[in-house]
Amino acid sequence: MADTTAHPSVDDPGDDRRLKKDFGTTGLLFTAVGSIIGSGWLFGSLEASQLAGPAAIISWVIGAVMFVFIGMSYSELGTMFPHSGGVARYPHYSFGSFTSFTLGWLTWIAAAAVAPIEVLAVVQYSNNWLPWLQDIQDGKPTLTGWGTLISVALMGVFVLVNFFGVRWFQRLNNVLVWWKLLMIVLVIAVFMSLAFNTDHFASPDFGGFAPYDAQGVFSAVASAGIAFSYFGFRQGVELAGETDNPKKNVPFTLIGSVVICGILYIGLQIAFIAAVPSEAITAEGWQAVGANFTSGSDVLATFGPLAAIAGILGAVWLAGLLYADAIISPGDTGMIYAGVTARISYAMGRNRNAPAGLAKVDHNGVPWVSLLLAFIVGCLFFLPFPGWAQLVGFITSATVLSFGSGPIVLLAMRKQLPEQERPYKLGDRMVWFVGFMALWSTNLIVYWTGWDKNWKLFGLMLLGWALLVAFLRFSRQEHPKLDLAAGTWVFVWFAGLALISFLGDYPTQDADAGNLGVLDFNLGAAATLVLTGLTIWLALRSALPRHRVEEILTDARSAHGDGPSAH
Structure with missing residues (x-):
């Protein structure tokens, strides 16, 4: 029989008093926008058009809608519990330590890779005037010894900026974000004014609107950097414990950042399609459009696709600005993710299913141990291990999979803590x-990413569970109950996604990926739909009872919220 006893609202379980509340409305929004507009905006239009042709415009719209659904689910949670590192902490409240570690591990390892990837983007563009930074080996750029040292130094700069605290970081980031926003608007305006060939959008001479059908449109969402670009909305959750007005700022950031950047990216995609040289399309179709730019100058090609088009159109000055932005945009995003990675491991330390030292905060309100760990692990990505770059592909799956816990916790909390104050509350039917749509979107993006990347993701998850066992076995610190029974749905969810991905036909362009190709686009979508319903049903059946949730929240408050600052 359901418990009908009235329960008071649970107090905030340690409201991150040691973290400074220095993010205002603009500061938090700009952190998300700056995170979304990284190195991806310089290449996303080209890569999306290669997979979907002009229908890439639809791909950006689909991606934005999916992440608005995900953002809406976190908007309610983020105002209920405005805690930094929320993606890793919310599953802990509803399902216990095992579930929160699983999702936290995926979130952390994916986030830890972003800052070094942005560093590599900076170094790669800088190599045009500093050729001693990289060599070409087997057709791929590889860091030289000096290049590795410079990369480590740049990671050090990202970490150092974060060490100065939120307020100093916010001021620098706001300036850089204004630059990035103006650059995108400028590129759109210049391209549309100098070349706008409407025939590129639908004429049979250029392949029509959707030359690669629906499969290309949806594949672009996962594989062309579209989903990866929108990941930056997460800053509204990860930094929720450091904003002065969570009720207003968290929902505004989570949804507003996706809408703002979605409009800009859609406009950029339209401008790109209209401005691409016609001969580059007719040579071999949209799938090879990037290889067929002809500008009369080999140097322009090194700037990237947008700068190459600017050069072809005669706007050499714009190409120069884009070349500079190829350093500024990745640099700003890398700086943001260095701090975000630290907040995630900080959250796992707060959950006590990772070393407690990760939750230590200095006098600037910075989780300094977690920040140092982010630096050390980030630098490992610069090592020239064979095939190391191929591991980067799992970031999309790992990150979006961790987001999938948000809508599940959202629904579970309606049953577990119905009286809890919800400053931002979705309607009972909505x-x-x-x-459902947020979790289905998550599952679809993982499926569209393809088996060639997803098998690495699930292998990495096995490694994470091995580390959890080792931590529980050898750590001397007190750790919470695993609540393994409450997390059984995670096994079903992951196993279902792995099976659907293995049976599916993504990636379509790689015959050696190892997947069977039994499920086409429609059957794969139907399979993920069924898995979404099954996962939600199992999760709600296994969710912790109300008294256990209250116990976890009270324990978190007494363990960290009221204690002295840890230095």
Whole structure:
């Protein structure tokens, strides 16, 4: 029989008093926008058009809608519990330590790779005037010894900026974000004014609107950097414990950043399609459009696709600005993710299913141990291990999979803590629609990413569970109950995604990926739809009872919220 006893609202379980509340409305929004507009905006339009042709415009719209659903689910949670590192902490409240470690591990390892990837983007563009930074080996750029040292130094700069605290970081980031926003608007305006060939969008001479059908449109969402670009919305959750007005700022950031950047990216995609030289399309179709730019100058090609088009159109000055932005945009995003990675491991330390030292905060309100760990692990990505760059492909799956816990916790909390104050609350019917669509969007993006990347993701998850066992076996610190029974749905969810991905036909362009190709686009979408419903049903059945949730929240408050600052 359901418990009908009235329960008071649970107090905030340690409201991150040691973290400074220095993010205002603009500061938090710009952190998300700056995170979304990284190195991807310089290449996303080209890569999306190669997979979907002009229908890439639809790909950006689909991606934005999916992440608005995900953002809406976190908007309610983020105002209920405005805690830094929320993606890793919310599953802990509803499902216990095993579930929160699983999702936290995926979130952390994916985030830890972003800052070094942005560093490599900076170094690669800088190599045009500093050729001693990289060599070409087997057709791929590889860091030289000096290049590795410079990369480590740049990672050090990212970490150092974060060490100065939120307020100093916010001021620098706001300036850089204004630059990035103006650059995108400028590129759109210049391209549309100098070349706008409407025939590129639908004429049979250029392949029509959707030359690669629906499969290309949806594949672009996962594989062309579209989903990866929108990941930056997460800053509204990860930094929720450091904003002065969570009720207003968290929902505004989570949804507003996706809408703003979605409009810009769609406009950029339209401008790119209209401005691409016609001969580059007719040579071999959209799938090879990037290889067929002809500008009369080999140097322009090194700037990247947008700068190459600017050079072809005669706007050499714009190409120069884009060349500079190829350093500024990745640099700003790398700086943001260095701090975000630290907040995730900080959250795992707060959950006590990772070393407690990760939750130590200095006098500037910075989780300094977690920040140092982010630096050390980030530098490992610069090592020239064979095939190391191929591991980067799992970031999309790992990150979006960790987001999938948000809508599940959202629905579980409606049953577990119905009286809890919700400053931002979805309607009783809307919450089910948003929760289902958010999780289905998550599952679809993982499926579209392809088996060639997903098998690495699930292998990495096995490694994470091995580390959890080792931590529980050898760590001397007190750790919470695993609540393994409450996390059984995670095994079903992951196993279902692995099976669907293995049976599916993504990636379509790689015959050696190892997947069977039994499920086409429609069957794969139907399979993920069924898995979404099954996962939600199992999760709600196994969710912790109300008294256990209250116990976890109270324990978190007494363990960290009221204690002295840890230095």
